[in-house]
Amino acid sequence: MTLFDRIVGAIGGSDHLERFMRGEANFDNEPSPDIQRWNDLAGAAPPEDVRASIAEAARQVDGREYAEHITPGAAGTDPLGGLGQGTLATVARSLLSHLGGGGTSMIPGLGTTQADRMSPADVAAVANYLRQRNPDAFGRAAEEVGRTHPNALQSLLGNKALMLGAAILAAKVMATRQRRTA
Secondary structure (H helix, E strand, O other): OOOHHHHHHHHOOOOHHHHOOOOOOOOOOOOHHHHHHHHHHHHHHHHHHHHHHHHHHHOOOOOHHHHHOOOOHHHOOOOOOOOOOHHHHHHHHHHHHHOOOOOHHHOOOOOOOOOOHOOHHHHHHHHHHHHHHHHHHHHHHHHHHHHHHHHHHHHHHHHHHHHHHHHHHHHHHHHHHHHHOO
């Protein structure tokens, strides 16, 4: 069985992969079957492709839009506030581990650098900073979050970045299949 076959089997058929590639995934409604399909796709695809897809999505999302999504209270959202403290700390640790040495001193408004004590606002500040300054590192951190806490990834990325990441990853999977059949 090829990687493509495993991925298609994991997400329930090539029609879902094609929908993702066209940007037609629905991540807005709770519960969304496409969230589970994304989790299955990300779990079956090579981790380096998942990281690269998320990093590219992070580059493409407008900075103001992402800041509005991730910042508690901005545009009436608080996506990280709904995470349990343990999951929030895991997200914080992942982001901090990819930030690099001394990076936290550059983040405005950061209340603490201890992952276990970070508020949703602190984690949002780190996420926003890392996404802006180093989308590749943000992609690595987000891939880790998705692997350990798949349901927290939507909170971290937001629907638009998640949809872009799904489209990019689906296109990578399809391109891999086409190269192998050519």
